[in-house]
Amino acid sequence: MNKLLLRQMEKFFGSGNSAPKELAPLFQAIGEAYDGFDADRRLIERSLDISSEELTQINQRLRKEVGERRQAEEKLQNSVSLLTATLESTADGILVVDRQGTVKGFNQQFAKLWRIPAALLATGDDHQLLSFVLDQLVDGQGFLDRVQQLYREPTVESNDLISFKDGRVLERYSKPQVLGREIIGRVWSFRDVTERVQAQEKQTRLLRELEQTSQRLERVNQELKDFAHVVSHDLKAPLRGIKTLAEWIVTDCGDQLPEEGREQLRLLLCRVERMHNLIDGILQYSRLGRIQEDKTPVDLNALVPEIVDLLAAPPAITITISEELPVLHCERTRITQVFQNLLSNAIKFMDKPAGRITVGCTGTEEAWTFHVADNGPGIDEKYHEKIFQLFQTLSARDQYESTGIGLTLVKKIVELYGGRVWVQSRLGEGSTFYFTLPRTQGEPHHERLQTSVAC
Amino acid sequence: MKIAQKHWTEQTGWKAVSPNGVSDRTQLALVFGSVDILKNPARLEEIHRLFPNARVVGCSTAGEIVANRVFDNSLTATGVFFEKTALQFAQTTVESMDGSFDAGRKLAEALDHEGLVHVFVLSDGLNVNGSALAKGLRSALPDTVAVTGGLAGDQDRFQETLVFLDAIADGKTVAAIGFYGDQVQIGYGSRGGWDSFGPDRLVTRSKANVVYELDGQPILQLYQRYLGEFASGLPATGLLFPLSLAVNDGQERLVRTILAINEQDGSMTFAGDVPEGSFARLMKANVERLVDGAADSARQSRIAGAPAPCLAMLISCVGRKLVLKQRVDEEVESVQDTLGANTALTGFYSYGEICPMGPDRKQAELHNQTMTITTFAER
Numbered sequence: 098m099n100k101l102l103l104r105q106m107e108k109f110f111g112s113g114n115s116a117p118k119e120l121a122p123l124f125q126a127i128g129e130a131y132d133g134f135d136a137d138r139r140l141i142e143r144s145l146d147i148s149s150e151e152l153t154q155i156n157q158r159l160r161k162e163v164g165e166r167r168q169a170e171e172k173l174q175n176s177v178s179l180l181t182a183t184l185e186s187t188a189d190g191i192l193v194v195d196r197q198g199t200v201k202g203f204n205q206q207f208a209k210l211w212r213i214p215a216a217l218l219a220t221g222d223d224h225q226l227l228s229f230v231l232d233q234l235v236d237g238q239g240f241l242d243r244v245q246q247l248y249r250e251p252t253v254e255s256n257d258l259i260s261f262k263d264g265r266v267l268e269r270y271s272k273p274q275v276l277g278r279e280i281i282g283r284v285w286s287f288r289d290v291t292e293r294v295q296a297q298e299k300q301t302r303l304l305r306e307l308e309q310t311s312q313r314l315e316r317v318n319q320e321l322k323d324f325a326h327v328v329s330h331d332l333k334a335p336l337r338g339i340k341t342l343a344e345w346i347v348t349d350c351g352d353q354l355p356e357e358g359r360e361q362l363r364l365l366l367c368r369v370e371r372m373h374n375l376i377d378g379i380l381q382y383s384r385l386g387r388i389q390e391d392k393t394p395v396d397l398n399a400l401v402p403e404i405v406d407l408l409a410a411p412p413a414i415t416i417t418i419s420e421e422l423p424v425l426h427c428e429r430t431r432i433t434q435v436f437q438n439l440l441s442n443a444i445k446f447m448d449k450p451a452g453r454i455t456v457g458c459t460g461t462e463e464a465w466t467f468h469v470a471d472n473g474p475g476i477d478e479k480y481h482e483k484i485f486q487l488f489q490t491l492s493a494r495d496q497y498e499s500t501g502i503g504l505t506l507v508k509k510i511v512e513l514y515g516g517r518v519w520v521q522s523r524l525g526e527g528s529t530f531y532f533t534l535p536r537t538q539g540e541p542h543h544e545r546l547q548t549s550v551a552c
Numbered sequence: 553m554k555i556a557q558k559h560w561t562e563q564t565g566w567k568a569v570s571p572n573g574v575s576d577r578t579q580l581a582l583v584f585g586s587v588d589i590l591k592n593p594a595r596l597e598e599i600h601r602l603f604p605n606a607r608v609v610g611c612s613t614a615g616e617i618v619a620n621r622v623f624d625n626s627l628t629a630t631g632v633f634f635e636k637t638a639l640q641f642a643q644t645t646v647e648s649m650d651g652s653f654d655a656g657r658k659l660a661e662a663l664d665h666e667g668l669v670h671v672f673v674l675s676d677g678l679n680v681n682g683s684a685l686a687k688g689l690r691s692a693l694p695d696t697v698a699v700t701g702g703l704a705g706d707q708d709r710f711q712e713t714l715v716f717l718d719a720i721a722d723g724k725t726v727a728a729i730g731f732y733g734d735q736v737q738i739g740y741g742s743r744g745g746w747d748s749f750g751p752d753r754l755v756t757r758s759k760a761n762v763v764y765e766l767d768g769q770p771i772l773q774l775y776q777r778y779l780g781e782f783a784s785g786l787p788a789t790g791l792l793f794p795l796s797l798a799v800n801d802g803q804e805r806l807v808r809t810i811l812a813i814n815e816q817d818g819s820m821t822f823a824g825d826v827p828e829g830s831f832a833r834l835m836k837a838n839v840e841r842l843v844d845g846a847a848d849s850a851r852q853s854r855i856a857g858a859p860a861p862c863l864a865m866l867i868s869c870v871g872r873k874l875v876l877k878q879r880v881d882e883e884v885e886s887v888q889d890t891l892g893a894n895t896a897l898t899g900f901y902s903y904g905e906i907c908p909m910g911p912d913r914k915q916a917e918l919h920n921q922t923m924t925i926t927t928f929a930e931r
């Protein structure tokens with residue numbers, strides 16, 4: 098039984114047992130009610146304790162969350178200030194719109210590029226803004242169509258040019274603005290590219306002109322090439338006629354002519370011979386690049402002695418090959434012409450009683466460097482360039498039989514292979530002609546030189 | 553409209569509660585009693601003899617309400633004679649909780665809709681999801697028809713409940729009475745008087761009326777912590793802390809009470825749905841607020857301008873009885889005081905109440921921990 102009730106019964110009835118028997122159920126009910134109230138109180142107190150504890154925890158958590166949120170807010174403010182500074186520091190005009198095309202933000206450069214008055218910007222009225230913008234454009238409808246197409250296709254990025262009536266050209270980029278996974282709008286950026294576009298147009302124009310010029314040049318080249326060939330060819334026949342006639346005169350009536358006449362006829366034959374050589378040289382020269390020859394392995398250790406034999410130098414001249422020469426992969430005739438011309442020059446102009454001519458070669462990974470050295474008269478430095486030009490000879494025609502074509506031919510051939518030719522010489526001491534040949538010869542050189550050869 | 557009330561206890565046998573004898577003519581006998589007594593076939597036979605022309609509709613209870621008193625382990629039968637009102641009856645069985653919606657729909661379809669003004673429903677109290685049952689009824693009834701009723705009880709044992717129409721049948725039963733005609737005036741009210749306390753708790757895991765977690769914690773742990781020494785009395789003692797559930801975006805609150813606990817998975821089964829993602833708060837009560845709540849409910853059930861009702865059906869939650877204990881009669885008295893001495897009261901302590909959210913609304917909802925009153929009168 099409830100303790101309080103027991104005490105009360107003891108107080109009023111002496112003891113719990115002396116209460117009237119018929120009242121027992123009543124006391125029972127009262128006891129239960131007491132117990133019930135106690136239980137209720139305990140339960141409510143307990144629940145309030147737990148509840149307040151829970152609320153305290155929630156409060157602490159909320160306080161922490163508020164702190165975190167404040168930090169996040171500061172970060173956000175930082176980001177916003179960075180974004181604003183970035184927006185305003187760029188040379189591009191930037192405009193941000195939502196999915197409906199309503200203006201959500203822009204930088205000052207945007208207003209400047211589009212020349213939008215501050216009063217109009219302040220209204221924030223999309224339609225007014227758009228019509229103001231359209232009025233400035235060469236193709237307003239095209240602009241509008243593109244904008245509307247992009248609003249229909251929110252994921253698409255764009256990049257195009259917009260032409261203004263006043264001649265300016267803006268480059269327009271646009272990209273969707275994505276928040277999480279959702280596209281919430283579009284960022285447009287505009288850049289003034291008027292100067293660039295104008296420069297491009299100028300460049301295109303110049304390129305076209307250049308192309309036309311080069312086509313014209315090529316045509317002229319071809320004509321010239323044909324001309325040189327035909328002319329040289331046609332000149333040879335009458336020259337042969339003159340030679341034959343002059344020889345007949347010498348044979349038939351040489352003894353009837355005075356000594357002076359015979360000498361003049363001899364000179365005539367010499368000049369005819371020189372003219373013949375000139376024409377041959379021109380023919381050879383014009384044939385270079387016209388006639389295709391297959392590249393084969395050419396062993397210079399065999400070729401150079403052959404050439405030396407062929408040239409039949411006077412016995413006073415010694416020709417030596419100082420080093421082992423390489424095997425080249427090239428056109429045999431051409432490389433023959435190079436050595437032949439250099440060696441024949443060295444022999445022809447030799448002015449020393451004991452002539453020495455040396456052929457040699459050094460090599461790097463990229464190229465061979467050949468030389469043909471002599472102890473002949475040498476060449477004044479001021480002529481070191483000139484000698485490679487067509488028809489340039491340093492001595493009087495009558496002193497040495499020279500066409501002035503040989504070195505030009507050498508230069509053309511070496512350059513045809515992508516090499517270089519030059520001379521080192523001191524007057525009176527001899528000359529050394531050098532030329533390089535790359536170990537691999539690309540086709541582009543060939544192409545390029547075909548044109549230059551014809552010139 | 554005439555009422556004849558009888559009451560049976562082991563000690564007294566059948567006794568008349570009200571004087572007017574219209575037993576032969578009554579069409580409806582409303583019977584409420586404890587499971588044990590109802591299971592005795594003799595009792596129902598006696599009721600059929602008392603009201604030979606009446607359909608007998610009733611259920612087991614967690615306490616019977618007769619006149620202005622509350623009884624345990626008794627049986628009450630209230631004969632109702634309608635002079636200007638037609639009745640229709642329907643019943644169905646429910647295999648499992650999942651069948652609750654269909655049961656409601658079937659009952660609603662079984663009743664003629666022509667002239668139907670009100671449906672009173674009694675449902676098995678342990679194997680039916682009251683929310684789903686109410687939804688099922690709503691789905692097939694005209695919008696103009698209100699539904700009131702309740703879920704049968706089994707003291708504070710939560711073991712077996714009975715619902716019957718004329719005879720006790722096998723299976724979990726739901727029975728419905730349809731009221732027809734323009735002369736019957738039916739009012740209803742539903743009020744609790746509980747106070748929410750403590751923090752809002754997010755329902756993080758639930759399935760229909762089974763709740764697993766609040767704020768990520770097993771719900772059973774929360775209740776055990778709050779109940780302390782009383783945790784061993786679960787699920788009954790869980791009724792001391794019903795859940796207040798925010799519905800319609802927090803605009804309205806529904807009360808959910810506990811039907812069962814599951815020690816294995818830490819879940820608790822409630823009398824109606826507790827949707828995942830909704831917010832719940834614990835509630836507590838005191839005697840005064842509950843008694844006031846019952847009076848509020850009675851006031852709500854009065855139809856403005858109509859005379860005092862002839863009969864009031866009180867369906868009050870077992871949770872209230874557990875809080876009120878010996879003072880449980882006070883809430884019935886406060887209803888009697890509010891409605892007036894001429895209104896006959898019957899009803900029972902239930903495992904759930906069904907009533908629209910307000911007097912001007914028709915759509916039925918499941919409630920818990922309320923005093924839900926349906927009043928009847930004829931013009």
